[in-house]
Amino acid sequence: MIDWEPLILTFKLAFITTILLLVIAIPLAYWLAYTKSKFKAIIETLVSMPLVLPPTVIGFYLLVAFSPSNAFGNWLDELFGLRLVFSFEGLIIGSIIYSLPFMVHPIQSGFSNLPKSLVEMSAILGKSTSTTLFKVLLPNIRPSLLTGIVLAFAHTIGEFGVVLMIGGNIPGKTKVASIAIYDEVEALNYSLANSYSLILFGLTFCILLIVYLINGGYFKQFYK
Amino acid sequence: MIKINIQKKLTSAKGEMLLNIDTSIEKGSLVTLYGKSGAGKTTILRTLGGLLKPDNGKIIVDNTTWYNSEQSINLKPQKRNVGFVFQDYALFPNMTVKENLEFALEKKQSPKIITELIELIELGELQNRKPETLSGGQKQRVALARALVKKPTILMLDEPLSALDYEIRFKLQQHILQVHNEYNLTTILISHDISEILRMSNQLIELDEGKIIREGKPSEVFNIKEYNAKFQFTGTIINIEKQGFIYILMVRIGKDIVKIVADETEGKQLLIGDNILISAKAFNPIINKIN
Numbered sequence: 425m426i427d428w429e430p431l432i433l434t435f436k437l438a439f440i441t442t443i444l445l446l447v448i449a450i451p452l453a454y455w456l457a458y459t460k461s462k463f464k465a466i467i468e469t470l471v472s473m474p475l476v477l478p479p480t481v482i483g484f485y486l487l488v489a490f491s492p493s494n495a496f497g498n499w500l501d502e503l504f505g506l507r508l509v510f511s512f513e514g515l516i517i518g519s520i521i522y523s524l525p526f527m528v529h530p531i532q533s534g535f536s537n538l539p540k541s542l543v544e545m546s547a548i549l550g551k552s553t554s555t556t557l558f559k560v561l562l563p564n565i566r567p568s569l570l571t572g573i574v575l576a577f578a579h580t581i582g583e584f585g586v587v588l589m590i591g592g593n594i595p596g597k598t599k600v601a602s603i604a605i606y607d608e609v610e611a612l613n614y615s616l617a618n619s620y621s622l623i624l625f626g627l628t629f630c631i632l633l634i635v636y637l638i639n640g641g642y643f644k645q646f647y648k
Numbered sequence: 649m650i651k652i653n654i655q656k657k658l659t660s661a662k663g664e665m666l667l668n669i670d671t672s673i674e675k676g677s678l679v680t681l682y683g684k685s686g687a688g689k690t691t692i693l694r695t696l697g698g699l700l701k702p703d704n705g706k707i708i709v710d711n712t713t714w715y716n717s718e719q720s721i722n723l724k725p726q727k728r729n730v731g732f733v734f735q736d737y738a739l740f741p742n743m744t745v746k747e748n749l750e751f752a753l754e755k756k757q758s759p760k761i762i763t764e765l766i767e768l769i770e771l772g773e774l775q776n777r778k779p780e781t782l783s784g785g786q787k788q789r790v791a792l793a794r795a796l797v798k799k800p801t802i803l804m805l806d807e808p809l810s811a812l813d814y815e816i817r818f819k820l821q822q823h824i825l826q827v828h829n830e831y832n833l834t835t836i837l838i839s840h841d842i843s844e845i846l847r848m849s850n851q852l853i854e855l856d857e858g859k860i861i862r863e864g865k866p867s868e869v870f871n872i873k874e875y876n877a878k879f880q881f882t883g884t885i886i887n888i889e890k891q892g893f894i895y896i897l898m899v900r901i902g903k904d905i906v907k908i909v910a911d912e913t914e915g916k917q918l919l920i921g922d923n924i925l926i927s928a929k930a931f932n933p934i935i936n937k938i939n
Contacts, residue, residue, distance in 0.1 A: 546740075548698075564740070
């Protein structure tokens with residue numbers, strides 16, 4: 425009988441990660457799109473690192489950093505009572521870092537592709553930066569926002585290395601679907617592994633399909 | 649009264665150029681900036697609007713300092729009460745025409761101005777449409793109306809009319825003149841069309857490579873004597889043909905092309921591309937009524 429817990433945990437993780445990422449990525453992408461700072465290249469590189477680094481590298485360093493036997497982990501533990509190793513909270517932090525480029529890149533390119541004159545006009549009309557952001561910029565990059573949200577969500581569902589490194593394999597806490605699959609294969613329980621895999625395959629296919637249909641204007645014919 | 653005294657180094661297609669402007673503009677006048685592209689016209693408007701910072705100098709508007717390099721004053725665009733119509737209009741694509749105007753309202757400003765402007769600039773039928781469905785002339789009118797919502801003291805228009813065909817252009821000139829008078833504006837616009845400048849503005853500033861080369865009343869700057877009772881057109885020569893002792897000039901006036909005869913002394917001075925004023929004092933025209 426299929427155990428739904430890993431799947432529920434996966435979607436809970438992806439959902440929370442995506443929401444937090446959205447909050448982090450919008451200001452970051454805004455800054456990257458409009459800054460003239462010389463640090464831009466460095467920040468951009470750091471944001472993109474998870475694209476090329478093996479997830480185990482990120483997982484390994486996070487594991488070291490969050491470990492209560494080290495200074496940072498110890499500080500977190502003493503001050504906030506927060507133990508990020510082998511916990512769901514740790515998974516969220518890891519996922520945010522791992523999926524950051526998938527959220528930042530589409531939003532950043534959305535900002536960059538908008539004519540600069542829109543920002544300038546909003547300033548001429550006396551509007552503050554935040555009004556411009558929420559009333560002018562974000563509504564005009566809806567497709568980019570949607571792409572970012574969905575890619576980050578789907579990518580979080582698909583993560584394995586980072587989760588395994590800092591989360592381990594604790595049922596109900598850190599055992600997400602991708603790890604459950606690995607677990608079942610190890611136990612030669614192929615039919616259960618197949619059930620998990622099929623569900624993930626189908627769901628991610630549907631999610632991506634919906635995004636491409638929305639951004640490709642397919643649904644416009646129904647509500648115009 | 650606007651006093652502008654600014655210097656700014658610019659990199660243009662031809663290399664480095666120093667924009668060096670020192671002039672003043674009377675309150676309530678309608679000023680045209682004229683000159684080749686790359687002469688610095690748009691830069692001046694953007695500097696006045698606070699979108700570009702000069703390297704040095706001062707901008708003083710009605711005794712308020714907007715920019716002063718010595719005192720490190722540089723008011724943000726939000727604090728300068730200007731209306732600006734960009735060349736690309738910059739209408740917000742996510743908002744309808746009416747929402748574009750409403751966005752420009754200041755906090756606690758009565759929305760009465762919006763109804764007033766929609767009526768004045770004849771946007772009634774367009775008010776619920778999105779910018780992407782509008783023609784160039786319509787977008788232009790929306791941009792003009794939006795610039796006026798917060799009742800600016802200075803209205804700036806960056807080549808508002810150049811992309812439009814003749815009739816729409818004429819209509820927009822009327823709208824600009826109308827709002828200029830109605831709202832007691834000081835209006836600064838960029839134009840390349842001499843007949844338009846003569847018709848609309850009372851001060852002309854001609855620029856070349858970042859410097860003012862001529863300035864004054866348009867008719868004086870272009871050295872056009874004001875005859876009385878006459879037909880008068882301005883146009884651009886597009887071809888000169890010599891036939892015996894006379895020259896046949898092909899002249900573009902608005903959207904029409906007209907052939908006129910010039911004598912040898914006139915013809916010799918003219919080149920293709922020259923802007924000319926054609927006038928006739930006493931002759932017998934054929935008059936037909938048009939419906």
